[in-house]
Amino acid sequence: MKTYRRRGTSTTVVHAGEDRTNEYGAITTPIVQASTFIFRNADEIRKLKAGAKDRYEYGRYGHPTQAAAEAKLAALEGAEDAVLFSSGMSAITTTLYAMLRTGDHVIITDDAYKRTLDFCKACLPRFGIEATVVRMGNYGAIRRAVRKNTRLFLSESPTNPYLNIMDLERLMAIFRGTRVTVISDSTFATPFNQRPLEYGVHLVIHSATKYLGGHNDLLAGVVLGKKKLTEPIREYLKITGGCIDPNSSYLLIRGLKTFELRMRRHNESAQAIAEWLERHPAVKRVYYPGLPSHPHHDVAKRQMRGYGGVVTFEIGGTTDDAVRVLSRLRLLSIGPSLGGVESLITHPATISYYRCTRPERLRLGIKDGLIRLAVGIENVEDLIADLDQALTVACVGGGR
C-alpha cells in the first residue's frame, strides 16, 4: 500500500475542507448566506429523512460554509470531527450541557477562564451538577477529587494570565481506566503549539475568536475529537442554537490560511519581548512558558512546539501606576482578547476583575501591577520601542 507523507500545517490550512469543485469554479469557499435550504422534489425530502449527509435543511442545523471550516479545523487538529459554535463560550456550555446529567460531578482547575469557572460554579449546580475546583498543578488534588459520579474533567493549558502548563501525560495517567471525559481548552496553545488529542485527551476546545480566526474580527468556538463524542454535542447544538453564521465561518476559513505564518511570528515575538521585559528595570517578574524562569518551563519544553503569543508581567506600584503605563502606549491598544494580528494589552485588576474587591482579587492571584500582553504580528522592534517608552513612568513609581 502506498503511504503518503503527512502534509505540513500551511498546506493543510490552505487546502483542507475547501470544495474546489463548486459550481462557480471559485478557488475560495463561497459564503452560502441562507437560513433555509429548499427541496426540489419529494425524493430529496425522502433522502433527508433517510439520513443523507450531503444536503442541508436549515441554517441552525449546519450549512456549507460551516462544514468547510469544520473540515479544515479537524484536519489542523488531527481530529476525527470538529463542531463549530457562535463563540468559545457557546462551545464550552453546549458541550457541558450535552454531556452532563443531574447527579454528575465535574472537576475544573482554578485558573480556568473566568466565565468557564462562573458557568461551572453558578450554572451547573442549578441542574444538580456539582463542580469541584482544584488548584492547577496539584495533581494529587485532581486524583483525590475523582468520585464515582465524576463525569468530566475540564482544564486549560496554558492558562490565563500566568500561563501555567498542564502536564498532559501526568494528567491522563490519573484518568486512565476511568469513565471521566477529559476536555482541554487549548485556546492559548493552538494546534500549532500543542496537540492534546495525541496525549489521549478526549475533547479539545478552542475559542476560535483568538488565534484560529486571528484578526480580531469574528467570534467562534470549536470542539474537536472522536465522532462518537462530538455527534451528541452537535445534536445538542441544534437545540441550544449557538450556531456559527456563514459570514463568520468564511472569516475563519480566510484567517486560518495564514495560521502557521501568524503562529510562528506570535511565538518568536512573544519570546523576544518576554526576554526583553525580564531585563527591564521597571519589571518585577515576567510569566512566559518559554522563559527558564517560568515554573512550568520544563513541561512546556517537552509538550509544546512554541509558547504562544501571550506574555504576562508585573510592575511595581499601585493599580493607578499600571494604568498610567497602559495609557502611555501609542502602538499597542488597550483591550481584552488575544490571538489577533493587532497587539492588545490589558490590566486584569481594572479590566477583567473590576467587580472584585481588592482582597478578593488578590486571593485570585490578580496583583495590582499585573499586565497581560497579547503580542500581535507587528514588527517586534516597534512593539518593544512602544513598551519601552511607556514603561519609563513605571521606573519612577516602582520597579524591582
Ligand SMILES: Cc1ncc(COP(=O)(O)O)c(C=O)c1O
Ligand atoms: C481560554 C478561553 N476559553 C474560552 C474563552 C471564551 O471564548 P469566546 O470569547 O470566543 O466566547 C476565552 C475568552 O477569552 C478564553 O480565553
